[in-house]
Amino acid sequence: MLRVVRKRGYDAGRDTFDSRRRACSKGLAEVKTIKVLPLAIMGVVVGIVISVLLVITRTLPVQASAESSDIDNLYIFFLGFSGIIFGIVVLFLLVSVYRFRARPNDEREGDNLHGITWLEVVWTVIPFVIVVLCAIGGLMVLRSGDVEAQARTKGQQIHVLGYQFGWKYGYLNQDINLKDQQTLVLPVNEPVIFELESQDVIHSFWVPAWRMQMNATPGQVNEISTTPTKIGTYDIVCAYLCGVGHTGMNTSLPGSIIPKVRVVSKSDFDAWITQQKAAAAKAAESATAETTTGSAG
Amino acid sequence: MTAVLKPTLARCLWVAPAFAALAILITVAARSLVGMTPVLQESTLLTVAYIAGGIGFIVGIGGFDYWFTWMRGGELDPNDHSQHGAHSWGDYFKFNTDHKVIGIQYIVFTFIMFLVGGMFAEIFRSELANPGQQVVTNQQYNGLISQHGVIMIFVFMVPVFAGIGNYVIPLMIGAADMAFPRLNAVSFWLLPVAAFTLLSSFMFGSFDGGWTGYPTLSEQSGYGMTLYQLGVQLAGASSIATAVNFLVTIIAMRAPGMTLFRMPLLVWANLATSALVVAATPFIAGAQFMAMFDREMGTHFFTVAGNGDTLVYQHIFWFYSHPAVYIMILPGFGIISEVIATHARKPVFGYRAVAFSSAGIAILGFAVWAHHMFASGMEPWLRVPIMLSTLLIAIPTGIKIFSWLGTMWGGVLRMTTANLFAIGFIFTFVIGGLSGVMLAVVPFDVSITNSYFIVAHFHYVLFGGSIMTIYAGFYHWFPKVTGRMYNEVLGRWHFWITFVAMNLTFFPMHYQGLEGMPRRVADYAPQFAWSNMLISIAAFILGASTLIFVYNMIHSARHGKKAGANPWGGLTLEWMLSSPPPIFNFPATPRVIGGPYRYGEEGAKHAIVPEVEPATVETTV
Numbered sequence: 001m002l003r004v005v006r007k008r009g010y011d012a013g014r015d016t017f018d019s020r021r022r023a024c025s026k027g028l029a030e031v032k033t034i035k036v037l038p039l040a041i042m043g044v045v046v047g048i049v050i051s052v053l054l055v056i057t058r059t060l061p062v063q064a065s066a067e068s069s070d071i072d073n074l075y076i077f078f079l080g081f082s083g084i085i086f087g088i089v090v091l092f093l094l095v096s097v098y099r100f101r102a103r104p105n106d107e108r109e110g111d112n113l114h115g116i117t118w119l120e121v122v123w124t125v126i127p128f129v130i131v132v133l134c135a136i137g138g139l140m141v142l143r144s145g146d147v148e149a150q151a152r153t154k155g156q157q158i159h160v161l162g163y164q165f166g167w168k169y170g171y172l173n174q175d176i177n178l179k180d181q182q183t184l185v186l187p188v189n190e191p192v193i194f195e196l197e198s199q200d201v202i203h204s205f206w207v208p209a210w211r212m213q214m215n216a217t218p219g220q221v222n223e224i225s226t227t228p229t230k231i232g233t234y235d236i237v238c239a240y241l242c243g244v245g246h247t248g249m250n251t252s253l254p255g256s257i258i259p260k261v262r263v264v265s266k267s268d269f270d271a272w273i274t275q276q277k278a279a280a281a282k283a284a285e286s287a288t289a290e291t292t293t294g295s296a297g
Numbered sequence: 298m299t300a301v302l303k304p305t306l307a308r309c310l311w312v313a314p315a316f317a318a319l320a321i322l323i324t325v326a327a328r329s330l331v332g333m334t335p336v337l338q339e340s341t342l343l344t345v346a347y348i349a350g351g352i353g354f355i356v357g358i359g360g361f362d363y364w365f366t367w368m369r370g371g372e373l374d375p376n377d378h379s380q381h382g383a384h385s386w387g388d389y390f391k392f393n394t395d396h397k398v399i400g401i402q403y404i405v406f407t408f409i410m411f412l413v414g415g416m417f418a419e420i421f422r423s424e425l426a427n428p429g430q431q432v433v434t435n436q437q438y439n440g441l442i443s444q445h446g447v448i449m450i451f452v453f454m455v456p457v458f459a460g461i462g463n464y465v466i467p468l469m470i471g472a473a474d475m476a477f478p479r480l481n482a483v484s485f486w487l488l489p490v491a492a493f494t495l496l497s498s499f500m501f502g503s504f505d506g507g508w509t510g511y512p513t514l515s516e517q518s519g520y521g522m523t524l525y526q527l528g529v530q531l532a533g534a535s536s537i538a539t540a541v542n543f544l545v546t547i548i549a550m551r552a553p554g555m556t557l558f559r560m561p562l563l564v565w566a567n568l569a570t571s572a573l574v575v576a577a578t579p580f581i582a583g584a585q586f587m588a589m590f591d592r593e594m595g596t597h598f599f600t601v602a603g604n605g606d607t608l609v610y611q612h613i614f615w616f617y618s619h620p621a622v623y624i625m626i627l628p629g630f631g632i633i634s635e636v637i638a639t640h641a642r643k644p645v646f647g648y649r650a651v652a653f654s655s656a657g658i659a660i661l662g663f664a665v666w667a668h669h670m671f672a673s674g675m676e677p678w679l680r681v682p683i684m685l686s687t688l689l690i691a692i693p694t695g696i697k698i699f700s701w702l703g704t705m706w707g708g709v710l711r712m713t714t715a716n717l718f719a720i721g722f723i724f725t726f727v728i729g730g731l732s733g734v735m736l737a738v739v740p741f742d743v744s745i746t747n748s749y750f751i752v753a754h755f756h757y758v759l760f761g762g763s764i765m766t767i768y769a770g771f772y773h774w775f776p777k778v779t780g781r782m783y784n785e786v787l788g789r790w791h792f793w794i795t796f797v798a799m800n801l802t803f804f805p806m807h808y809q810g811l812e813g814m815p816r817r818v819a820d821y822a823p824q825f826a827w828s829n830m831l832i833s834i835a836a837f838i839l840g841a842s843t844l845i846f847v848y849n850m851i852h853s854a855r856h857g858k859k860a861g862a863n864p865w866g867g868l869t870l871e872w873m874l875s876s877p878p879p880i881f882n883f884p885a886t887p888r889v890i891g892g893p894y895r896y897g898e899e900g901a902k903h904a905i906v907p908e909v910e911p912a913t914v915e916t917t918v
Contacts, residue, residue: 082731096705110643110708112897123699131688138738201514208813211744213672219601222674239747241817244435252822
């Protein structure tokens with residue numbers, strides 16, 4: 001025979017919030033008097049204000065590639081829905097704390113509400129819609145244009161070699177290979193495909209102005225394409241921890257010996273290439289001259 | 298004097314070095330005997346010494362005493378509970394099989410590691426306060442940031458939840474202890490071994506590859522890198538053993554009447570987390586094992602010269618390390634459910650949705666690892682399904698957040714410090730979660746990956762997420778563990794300073810990343826000078842606020858007002874016992890008669906704790 005020990009309250013000691021529990025009819029009344037829908041709408045409004053503030057205060061590098069504006073627009077869309085969701089959450093948090101705060105020595109309990117199914121469906125579906133929009137936006141930007149193919153047929157092909165702690169470039173689609181160049185110079189409005197390699201550890205070739213980043217991994221060639229659309233000089237930042245010189249592998253640091261990337265007009269680019277070819281030819285000549293004089297027979 | 302022969306820390310002082318020395322001896326002797334150069338590579342000897350020393354530490358503390366007795370056919374008394382229960386403060390420094398003792402050992406040890414990891418952060422934040430180099434060299438800096446990450450993740454965040462769970466879960470499910478108490482104790486004692494391995498790497502110049510330790514940089518680094526690889530494996534072993542324990546305990550040892558849907562949500566959270574740990578942690582052990590072999594044994598898993606594949610490490614590493622972040626947040630979600638329900642005196646809104654979302658996050662969490670690798674040079678097509686699965690994970694997470702808001706709405710909110718941390722958690726975790734949704738989208742991610750935007754994101758979800766839940770849990774169960782109330786005034790100061798300082802520290806980092814500041818750097822372009830100074834100052838305030846917490850905990854544990862069994866009026870089983878609970882928890886097997894959150898129902902109970910073990914047990918009333 002089971003003896004059930006019925007306890008009225010809780011055990012031992014002087015409990016601060018004590019034993020008399022009764023259903024909180026007052027709580028139920030309060031749930032009904034604050035209309036949730038207007039509060040949700042107010043949350044959306046507060047959220048829009050937050051979104052606008054976030055968008056206004058955004059600080060981004062200059063848009064120097066064809067993809068930059070697309071990616072920045074994606075970011076603005078993100079700020080938009082983020083602000084709204086955050087606004088709704090924070091408003092409900094603050095209003096809850098204000099209206100449903102316990103009074104001193106308050107022994108009531110809350111409403112015995114275990115869930116509202118339609119509401120749970122709503123707050124599953126709406127985030128689902130938002131993430132679908134994010135996916136669509138992301139896929140659209142990811143697939144925009146066929147930059148890689150264009151770069152191979154009528155653009156530039158650049159081999160980028162990362163090393164501890166700098167970058168070396170090879171201009172692959174010139175009639176003579178311009179390898180081991182210290183400077184990256186590109187013509188504006190021409191697609192370019194980078195073939196990234198590393199001779200030692202993982203580096204990352206990041207040009208914030210182009211919104212472009214890709215690792216240079218030893219043992220493989222990683223490809224990334226873009227179309228620089230603005231003439232100017234832009235920072236190249238190594239974004240992957242590559243050793244003791246990783247901090248310094250950043251053209252934006254004062255005193256950096258690594259040259260930034262220069263995007264110039266087509267004619268300036270052609271002139272620079274001609275210059276580099278002449279220098280390369282001269283270097284090859286003097287090297288050949290040395291070997292012929294060096295080898296006596 | 299006999300302490301050095303009994304299973305104590307004192308005994309470890311000679312047993313661990315003895316094992317290490319023996320391992321070196323065996324290695325050198327074996328090599329000489331077969332005619333090889335006795336000492337070819339000192340690092341190999343160090344490695345075997347560390348491994349053997351770690352095993353020796355567990356032997357010394359008494360982890361295998363029972364097993365050794367059984368092995369040699371000695372007499373074993375199943376009713377010998379001498380290693381069980383805290384009878385004096387000294388028991389907390391010994392091999393003790395009581396889940397409550399182990400829980401406290403975990404919590405105190407990991408919290409000390411939190412302070413150590415935090416100190417490393419303060420050092421490198423002082424370097425970052427001004428452009429140029431002032432405090433540490435680049436090499437030291439790289440070592441500090443790497444240690445900060447590894448200590449925080451492997452020796453604080455993952456195990457502290459194991460500690461909280463260890464203390465609370467057997468009480469919550471009505472069990473006398475965990476399923477495998479001795480394994481439980483070994484799990485804990487592996488942590489000091491792991492921490493020692495990781496921290497002693499400073500003697501060898503630390504490890505400098507970040508907490509991720511990618512080859513081929515890991516191949517170039519000094520001996521400290523091997524210790525990182527070893528330490529991670531040790532911490533992983535501890536984690537796996539604990540998870541096995543949790544899984545068996547939760548599945549098999551619930552009190553009669555506690556169906557899965559009458560379990561408190563903390564138990565659900567730990568169930569999902571433990572499944573994650575068991576399935577995923579072997580992968581990082583594997584990755585580190587292979588990387589360690591590349592360094593020490595001349596294998597070529599990841600080396601270029603030996604036709605290895607550098608990228609494969611990243612896949613294996615992140616296949617664990619993404620579930621790891623869910624391991625670090627899911628138990629925290631469970632804690633928040635408990636805290637909000639109890640302090641708002643309301644059932645958790647949408648209990649089943651919250652329970653299933655824990656499982657959903659755990660399962661989906663295996664399908665998103667490559668979002669850490671969007672710019673790694675992996676197959677470009679892989680980025681698309683990973684983007685989709687990562688976006689999907691936002692849904693169950695959002696369900697939880699809205700459910701907690703629904704729990705608070707219409708409740709009677711007691712603004713205790715525990716509740717303050719729970720509410721603050723919602724605020725900061727939503728920010729971290731939203732930046733995570735942004736990062737799921739590939740073209741945006743590759744524009745700012747490996748920048749301070751990422752640092753901002755993960756600190757928002759780890760500090761503004763996990764750590765807030767940890768504090769909420771500490772404050773919530775402090776009266777149960779110590780039998781005394783903490784000081785509410787100090788608690789409030791702690792909360793507000795932490796909350797404000799945390800946001801001031803990590804919010805500006807979003808802007809820094811967007812503007813082009815990379816991560817893991819000791820210096821930066823001049824445009825980032827003022828924001829870095831602001832962040833460093835806020836970071837110091839954040840660190841200082843922890844001291845308020847430490848003082849509160851220690852002082853209140855000794856002089857706080859006596860708390861009684863149930864100061865919060867909670868309904869779950871742990872509140873039906875005295876504070877602190879008796880050594881074997883329940884006088885008789887409890888009987889669960891309803892859900893755990895029956896607030897607002899007149900006279901409703903979750904469970905009944907009989908005084909004596911009944912002859913028959915009914916599960917309906």
